[in-house]
Amino acid sequence: MEATSLPAASTAPPSPIWRELLGNYGLPWAVILGIVGYIVGHWVGVRITVDVQAQVETDQNDVAIFLGMIFAIFGWLGGLGFFSYPISRMLGRPPSHSEREDHGPWRYLRLCTDHKVVGIQYLVAVIFFFFVAGFNAMMIRSELTSANATLVNAGNYLTLVGLHGTMMLMMMSAGVLGPLGNYLVPLMIGSRRMAFPRIEALTLWLTVLAGFILLSAILLGGFPTGWTGYAPLADQARGGIDAYLVSFFLIGLALILVGTNVLTTVITMRAPGMTWNRIPIFVWGLAATSVLAVLAAPVLAAAIIMVGLDRTVDTSFFQAPEGGSPFLWDNLFWFFGHPEVYILALPGFGIVLEILPVFARKPLWGYRLAVAGMSGVALMSFMVWQHHLFVSGINANLRPFYMFTTELISIPTGVIFLNGMGTLWRARIRYTVPMLFALSFFFNFLIGGLSGVFLSDVPSDVTTHGSYFVMAHFHYTIMGGLVFALMGGVYYWVPKMTGWKLNEALGKLHFWTMFVFFNLTFFPLFAAGLLGMPRRVTNYNASLHTLNVFVSIMAFCLGASMLIFLVNLVWSLVFKREPAGANPWESKGLEWMVPSPPPVHNFDSIPVIAGLPYTYGMPDAPAVASLGPPRVAVPEGGAA
Amino acid sequence: MSAVAHDAGGPGEPRHGVRIATIWAVATAVCVPLMIWVVGPHIPPYNGSLQTKEQHDVNVTLASLAVPILLMIWVYFGYSIAVFRQRGTVIVDGPPDTGEPRIQVLWVAVTSVLVLGLAIYGTIGLLGASKGAGGGQGPNPLVKPENANKILQVQVIGQQWLWTYRFPQYGGVETPNLELPVNEWVAFNVTSLDVIHSFWAYELGVKADAVPGSNNIAYAKPLRLESFQVRCAELCGIWHGHMNMVGQVVTKAQFASWIASQDRKYAGVTKYLPPYAPYYYPVPLRRG
Numbered sequence: 001m002e003a004t005s006l007p008a009a010s011t012a013p014p015s016p017i018w019r020e021l022l023g024n025y026g027l028p029w030a031v032i033l034g035i036v037g038y039i040v041g042h043w044v045g046v047r048i049t050v051d052v053q054a055q056v057e058t059d060q061n062d063v064a065i066f067l068g069m070i071f072a073i074f075g076w077l078g079g080l081g082f083f084s085y086p087i088s089r090m091l092g093r094p095p096s097h098s099e100r101e102d103h104g105p106w107r108y109l110r111l112c113t114d115h116k117v118v119g120i121q122y123l124v125a126v127i128f129f130f131f132v133a134g135f136n137a138m139m140i141r142s143e144l145t146s147a148n149a150t151l152v153n154a155g156n157y158l159t160l161v162g163l164h165g166t167m168m169l170m171m172m173s174a175g176v177l178g179p180l181g182n183y184l185v186p187l188m189i190g191s192r193r194m195a196f197p198r199i200e201a202l203t204l205w206l207t208v209l210a211g212f213i214l215l216s217a218i219l220l221g222g223f224p225t226g227w228t229g230y231a232p233l234a235d236q237a238r239g240g241i242d243a244y245l246v247s248f249f250l251i252g253l254a255l256i257l258v259g260t261n262v263l264t265t266v267i268t269m270r271a272p273g274m275t276w277n278r279i280p281i282f283v284w285g286l287a288a289t290s291v292l293a294v295l296a297a298p299v300l301a302a303a304i305i306m307v308g309l310d311r312t313v314d315t316s317f318f319q320a321p322e323g324g325s326p327f328l329w330d331n332l333f334w335f336f337g338h339p340e341v342y343i344l345a346l347p348g349f350g351i352v353l354e355i356l357p358v359f360a361r362k363p364l365w366g367y368r369l370a371v372a373g374m375s376g377v378a379l380m381s382f383m384v385w386q387h388h389l390f391v392s393g394i395n396a397n398l399r400p401f402y403m404f405t406t407e408l409i410s411i412p413t414g415v416i417f418l419n420g421m422g423t424l425w426r427a428r429i430r431y432t433v434p435m436l437f438a439l440s441f442f443f444n445f446l447i448g449g450l451s452g453v454f455l456s457d458v459p460s461d462v463t464t465h466g467s468y469f470v471m472a473h474f475h476y477t478i479m480g481g482l483v484f485a486l487m488g489g490v491y492y493w494v495p496k497m498t499g500w501k502l503n504e505a506l507g508k509l510h511f512w513t514m515f516v517f518f519n520l521t522f523f524p525l526f527a528a529g530l531l532g533m534p535r536r537v538t539n540y541n542a543s544l545h546t547l548n549v550f551v552s553i554m555a556f557c558l559g560a561s562m563l564i565f566l567v568n569l570v571w572s573l574v575f576k577r578e579p580a581g582a583n584p585w586e587s588k589g590l591e592w593m594v595p596s597p598p599p600v601h602n603f604d605s606i607p608v609i610a611g612l613p614y615t616y617g618m619p620d621a622p623a624v625a626s627l628g629p630p631r632v633a634v635p636e637g638g639a640a
Numbered sequence: 641m642s643a644v645a646h647d648a649g650g651p652g653e654p655r656h657g658v659r660i661a662t663i664w665a666v667a668t669a670v671c672v673p674l675m676i677w678v679v680g681p682h683i684p685p686y687n688g689s690l691q692t693k694e695q696h697d698v699n700v701t702l703a704s705l706a707v708p709i710l711l712m713i714w715v716y717f718g719y720s721i722a723v724f725r726q727r728g729t730v731i732v733d734g735p736p737d738t739g740e741p742r743i744q745v746l747w748v749a750v751t752s753v754l755v756l757g758l759a760i761y762g763t764i765g766l767l768g769a770s771k772g773a774g775g776g777q778g779p780n781p782l783v784k785p786e787n788a789n790k791i792l793q794v795q796v797i798g799q800q801w802l803w804t805y806r807f808p809q810y811g812g813v814e815t816p817n818l819e820l821p822v823n824e825w826v827a828f829n830v831t832s833l834d835v836i837h838s839f840w841a842y843e844l845g846v847k848a849d850a851v852p853g854s855n856n857i858a859y860a861k862p863l864r865l866e867s868f869q870v871r872c873a874e875l876c877g878i879w880h881g882h883m884n885m886v887g888q889v890v891t892k893a894q895f896a897s898w899i900a901s902q903d904r905k906y907a908g909v910t911k912y913l914p915p916y917a918p919y920y921y922p923v924p925l926r927r928g
Contacts, residue, residue: 155878226875232852233835233877320853321921326836327851360724361731366739369748391838392849393778393830393856399766404759414751417713418744424720426656427734431725439721446713450706457762459698459773462847463685466838466873530684530699532842534873537881541869586731617736 020106025081027109034209037075042068060239062311065220069213069246076209080111082202111205113197114600118204119183120497123490125204126175127569129211131562133167136160138559141552147545149538157538159222159240166214166227166244170251172482173340174207176347177258177293180489181286183497185262187591187598188280190271190607190625195264203254203261210250217243226536228337231318231329235310242311245304252301252336255343259293262286271625273609280589280613281364284371285350288378289343295382296339303332327394334385342381344478346374348445348485349416352438355492356423358587359435363614365422369415376412384409390461399458406456413449417442432585433507437488440515444480448473451526469529472522480518487514487565495580498573499596506568513561520554589613590625603627656723664715668708675704685845688868688889690861691774692845698765698773705758776830776839776848776856779918784827785859791825794818795916798830798837798850801879803870807899812916814909815902818870818887820844821895822862830856831919837876841887843868850874855918862889 021028045064077083088094107114108121139160143151152160182200186193194200217223223240225233229248234241266279266287279287306317307329316322318329349370357364364370386395386402420442429435451473454460464470487510495501524547533540540548572578583592590613594602605628615621680700685692726732766773771783785791795806797814806814820826830839832850839858840847843866848858862868872883890898903910914920 149881154881158875158878158880224875224877224880228875230836230875233875236835236877320851320919325853327854330836360734361726362734363736363738365737366744369739369744389849391776391847391856391858392836393776393851393854396772396776396778396780397782399775400759400763403762403766407755407758407762411748411751411755415744415748418747421713421716421720422737422739422743424717424724425737426653427720427724428726428732429721429724430731439717442713442717446710450710453706453758454699454702457698457702457758457765458775459695459762459765459770460702462691462773462775462845463695463699463842465847466840532684532840532869532871534840534871534881536875537871539881614738615736617733 021109025079025084025111026106027080030076030079030205033075033079034072035075037071037073038068040068041071044071060221062239062242065239065242066246066308066312069242072213073209073246073250077202077205080205082111082198082205085198111201113193113201115182115186115194115197115200116497116598116600118200119179119181122174122182122204122207123179123497125208125211126171126179129167129171130175131566132211132215133164133171134559134562136164136167138556140164141555143538144540144548145552147540147542147548152538154538155222155224158224158226158536159218161536162223162226162244163214163217166248167211168478169227169340169344170207170210170214170248172478172486173251173255173293173343174203174258175344175482175486176351176489177255177262177286177289177343178204178207180282180347180351180486180493181258181262184493184591185265185283185286186269187496187594187602188283188589189266189269189274190590190603190609191265191269192602192606193269194261195269196261199257199261203258206250206254206257210247210254213243213250214247215243217241228333229307229329230326230333231307231310232320232326234307234329235318242308245308249301249304252297252304255293255297256301259290259297262290263294266290271607271609273625275609277368278609278612280354281367281370282347282350282354285346285348285353285374288374289346289350291378292339292343292346292381296336296343299332300336300340303329303336306332327392330389330392330394331385334388335382337388338385339378339381341474341478342377344482346377348441348482349374349377351485351489351492352441353416353419353423354589355434355438355488356420357614357616358492358585358589359430359432359438360423360427361430361616362423362425362427363616363618364419364612365425366415366419367612367614370419373412373415373419376415377409380405380409380412387456387461390458391465403456403458407453410449410453417446432491433502433504433511434488434492434585436508436511436515437484437491440511441481441485441488443515444476444484444518447523448476448480451476464529466534467529468525468533468535471535472525472529475522475525480522484514484518487511492585493591494569494573495584496591496596496598499580500573501578501580501584502572503568503576506564506571510561510564510568513564514558517554517558517561521551521558524551524554587613588615588624593623593625593627605629656719660716660719663719664708664712667711667715671707671711672704675707676700680704685842688843688862688864688866689774689845690863691770691859692843693863694765694768694770694773695845698762701761702758771825771859774845774847774858774860776858779855779857781857781859785825785861788825788827788859791827791859792821793827793829794820796828796830796839796848796850797920798832798839798872798876798883800834800877801872801883803839803872803883803885806913806916807902808916810899811903812910812913813899813903813906814913815906816885817902818885819890819895819898820862820887821892822865822889824892825859825861828858828860829918830858833920833922835876836874837872837883838874840871840873841868842871844889847873853919853921865889865891 042064045067049063217240220239309315316324318324383405387406607625609625610622613624683699797804830848830850832852837850844860846860848856
């Protein structure tokens with residue numbers, strides 16, 4: 001029906017909201033069919049286990065919960081129209097309307113295969129879940145203002161910790177690959193789309209669903225395992241852990257798919273002239289991340305299936321008395337988990353090295369070394385996972401080896417610092433908001449990296465393992481590294497995505513409050529850990545009370561700083577719109593040569609790439625690409 | 641310093657590399673002694689045992705090594721941010737350096753040497769006099785104190801949500817209290833009955849995961865007559881935060897009378913306990 005109304009859209013009155021919402025595949029139907037799917041699946045699960053249930057002592061039926069969630073996934077995807085294309089094609093019909101790239105704001109609530117729409121959908125979803133998880137962190141810090149459980153009880157506290165950790169890890173691992181990766185990779189390599197547009201939309205909607213399924217753990221009684229989900233505790237836990245398992249599985253699946261998509265795009269869709277040594281460093285960072293995602297996430301998915309089987313059909317993968325081993329989860333999880341933290345870190349490196357040359361007005365110093373550094377991090381991250389198990393008693397004789405590999409990984413990481421230092425040498429630095437975030441990355445990540453050296457050293461790790469020292473360390477690397485870089489990326493690229501500038505004064509206020517309160521929140525926690533405060537506890541020594549109250553107050557200020565970011569987004573993009581123009585930063589990158597926001601087809605004709613986009617200070621160097629003559633008449637709706 | 645090679649650039653240009661190196665050298669000369677002699681003694685853990693002494697020394701050494709690196713980056717970035725800034729509104733490009741290969745090689749070589757040194761240092765600390773530095777070493781420890789089988793054996797049994805201790809050399813008595821003799825090696829044999837816990841005796845510098853179906857051995861030698869806290873360092877379920885108790889390091893004579901009193905107190909229980917074993921399989925875990 002939309003197809004007929006489109007040409008007359010300017011004159012015809014807008015269709016009623018209920019028709020926009022329900023007259024087509026889209027988010028409302030996805031929610032409805034998801035809930036219906038859950039109810040049907042749960043009912044089927046209860047029916048097929050009715051005989052078994054009589055012998056089980058608990059009131060929760062994991063088979064029913066799992067089946068409900070699996071049906072809900074298919075209901076959700078069906079409601080969005082993911083099955084419409086394959087079914088129409090199987091029946092020999094032309095592709096149905098869900099394949100078209102819609103116009104108007106409603107496409108943001110639908111399956112859309114335009115990589116720019118998906119990128120913005122991703123960004124909104126990631127920011128939404130980032131704030132949900134951040135709110136959990138505020139509740140955790142509220143509880144820790146007293147040395148005993150007062151505001152929330154021990155069980156709810158663990159659920160909060162688990163939701164915060166899992167949500168942040170899930171959303172941040174998709175946090176750059178999803179929004180910035182999908183949006184920018186085609187623009188930066190001179191392509192009109194991603195390699196697999198339907199998969200790109202699928203990863204988005206799986207990620208969104210995973211976020212909501214994880215939140216449903218609250219309804220199922222919460223889960224006590226934190227984001228690490230250690231078995232056999234996960235075998236024993238109540239139904240909330242099923243939500244953790246299904247959502248993390250979906251994120252694993254989304255990571256595999258988005259990694260495949262980005263890798264395939266980078267390998268096969270580059271514009272003519274875009275040789276491997278002309279790829280922007282940000283795209284290199286994402287390619288290295290994608291390799292990690294594709295190789296590590298399947299291990300997580302397999303381990304999660306094992307826990308699911310332990311919980312439903314009584315296999316004993318993790319039950320020592322029945323021949324399983326708790327070490328199995330430790331190994332599988334951290335074999336995924338350590339590459340996972342570099343899935344979080346590497347895009348940050350890419351963003352920072354992409355932003356630095358623009359505002360330093362200098363070429364990226366040591367481009368090849370940076371590529372080698374990122375590849376080295378990606379490769380080595382698979383060889384260090386047992387440093388999470390230094391005191392676990394497994395393979396204790398291999399500890400010197402893992403100590404060595406862990407310290408080895410600081411060589412390629414140190415290279416990123418050298419790139420930054422070289423780029424700043426005798427530069428002409430402009431202190432815009434993206435540049436401030438990029439510079440603060442080095443400050444934070446340095447503290448994160450140097451505290452990591454303590455953790456990699458076994459004698460020191462014996463004290464700090466499982467304490468707040470670890471917690472402070474990974475917040476310095478992930479929040480101080482990735483989130484600061486991501487914020488820089490958002491301030492840098494949102495003008496390109498929307499066509500409107502973000503307010504510079506609010507941005508600077510956001511940066512300075514975030515930077516100061518981030519450090520005041522997490523630096524004291526190194527001391528808390530060294531003084532013997534374990535992670536994930538509601539009650540701690542009274543001697544640490546003042547320290548914790550201080551940290552909590554600083555954390556609330558940090559939370560308030562994030563609200564400034566939100567205010568800035570709404571203010572600049574809704575109320576006080578200021579056009580950004582095609583190239584507000586005077587950057588030489590390819591993505592800045594097209595209008596803001598770019599047209600559906602990105603480039604009028606496929607560009608021909610002439611070199612790296614870092615030719616600052618080289619007046620004779622050609623532009624990064626020649627775009628060819630502009631197309632005279634762009635057909636309505638563009639080409640898929 | 642990496643900066644010097646580019647200094648030849650402009651004739652009127654101050655020698656930034658020399659300036660940065662000077663600031664860094666002065667700051668390092670001030671801060672490293674501060675870290676070693678002023679801050680260092682306050683870095684936990686303290687001197688409750690041979691193991692915490694080792695951990696303390698490692699922490700001070702690593703912190704003192706971290707200071708020059710931290711200062712190098714901070715001074716460089718601070719100087720660049722202050723000096724290499726765009727003045728005025730006209731955008732001017734900087735010099736087009738794309739990377740000096742010799743500096744890159746030098747940087748990678750220096751970091752490699754540092755990293756190799758750190759790994760060797762850590763390995764020596766691990767395998768040295770502290771015999772594993774208090775960390776769990778699994779069922780067959782790589783390094784052990786002399787007469788490892790004759791020293792005091794304590795089996796630490798983690799269970800939701802309590803620590804109990806068995807003394808195989810004292811008739812296999814099991815007690816929820818813990819006292820240890822001072823200046824004697826102790827072997828902690830850590831295991832669990834249900835899920836993964838982690839035995840953390842903070843003042844003794846001992847941390848070892850308690851894993852069902854596995855015996856994880858850690859050695860410690862308490863040096864001070866003081867109480868020590870035991871906590872759980874691995875999330876083990878709802879009352880994880882409450883798995884703490886306070887132990888006591890006592891003289892050898894006090895320990896002998898304490899263990900005798902525990903023997904008497906729990907004699908009625910001891911006869912129903914399963915025979916001492918490296919680990920136990922109670923009834924299978926209840927599933928979700």
